[in-house]
Amino acid sequence: MRATFHIFYNGESSKDVGLSVVSRPTIPVPKREYETIKIEGRDGELYRDKGTYEDIEIKISFNFVSKNPDVWAQDLRKVKKWLYSGNDERLILSDDPEYYYGVKQAVMSDSERKVRRVGSFEISFICEAYMYRIDGREEKEIGNYLYNPYMKAQPVYKIYGNGIATLEVNGNRVTAEVSGQLNIDTKLGICYNAANEISNASLTGEYEGLYLEEGDNRFKHTAGYKVALVPNWREL
The missing domain is CATH 2.40.30.200 (Elongation Factor Tu (Ef-tu); domain 3)
Known part of the structure; x- marks a missing residue:
């Protein structure tokens, strides 16, 4: 050593x-x-x-x-x-x-x-x-596509805007009620706002459907909202 x-x-x-x-x-x-x-x-x-x-x-x-x-x-x-x-x-x-x-x-x-x-x-x-x-802790704005070179990941999504927004990841859709900012932590299975106040009722859908698969990942979301994620890249 x-x-x-x-x-x-x-x-x-x-x-x-x-x-x-x-x-x-x-x-x-x-x-x-x-x-x-x-x-x-x-x-x-x-x-x-x-x-x-x-x-x-x-x-x-x-x-x-x-x-x-x-x-x-x-x-x-x-x-x-x-x-x-x-x-x-x-x-x-x-x-x-x-x-x-x-x-x-x-x-x-x-x-x-x-x-x-x-x-x-x-x-x-x-x-x-x-x-x-x-570097998997860095926030990045998502477009329509993201490649994951590591194992299946449990990201945190951040939706910015006001109103009802939909987010679709690899064909899995959730609906979110956003007041300024909503964070969706797929690992912990919770939602919280910019003040770190729990807001689980703001999300309709399954957290597991938002995981990042190994390889190709495709996204869709309601126009007029900014959506970013912290990917939490991981390996064994």
């Missing part, structure tokens, strides 16, 4: 809080989720593919060096503040900076103080199975 390897989390590098990574973590291969079905009188079991993946756990071991032994505990508190701040729960590895993992939970082990200034501990990051592209 190169000595420069580090991680970014909550908007900061692990190096900025006095941490050094012991070794580059092994990234688990996501496991596909299946429903097990037992049929009486039939050998073995059947498995129904749910089309989803289990979370993955990324474990990273760190060494921690304090500025001086008298402020060791104080410096360690800064590390815990960084870890649990909730400012930006994306895990980015320094040698793969174009992608991030969406962290659901981060757990820090007890810190072992080896000498007066040096300690060690492990952080376990429970993450979504998918890796997301950094």
Whole structure:
């Protein structure tokens, strides 16, 4: 492992809080989720593919060096503040900076103080199975066509205007009541306005129909409205 390897989390590098990574973590291969079905009188079991993946756990071991032994505990508190701040729960590895993992939970082990200034501990990051592209968070106005070079994605659509608008994605249509701006989050299955107030009643139709398929995607929407999306490009 190169000595420069580090991680970014909550908007900061692990190096900025006095941490050094012991070794580059092994990234688990996501496991596909299946429903097990037992049929009486039939050998073995059947498995129904749910089309989803289990979370993955990324474990990273760190060494921690304090500025001086008298402020060791104080410096360690800064590390815990960084870890649990909730400012930006994306895990980015320094040698793969174009992608991030969406962290659901981060757990820090007890810190072992080896000498007066040096300690060690492990952080376990429970993450979504998918890796997301950094540039997939950029908002872009849509036309009639968009090519998705990655896996099926769950975008956020943003409709600007006033009144009743229709949006059609790959032949799947929804109707939206828009007052200035309506955001449609297909991953969370919610709608909200520009003030981040939930507005689920504003949408008629299925969120799943608005996913971006791998490859070609075609769009139609009511004239006079601006429609943009945040694609949330992702891969395994």
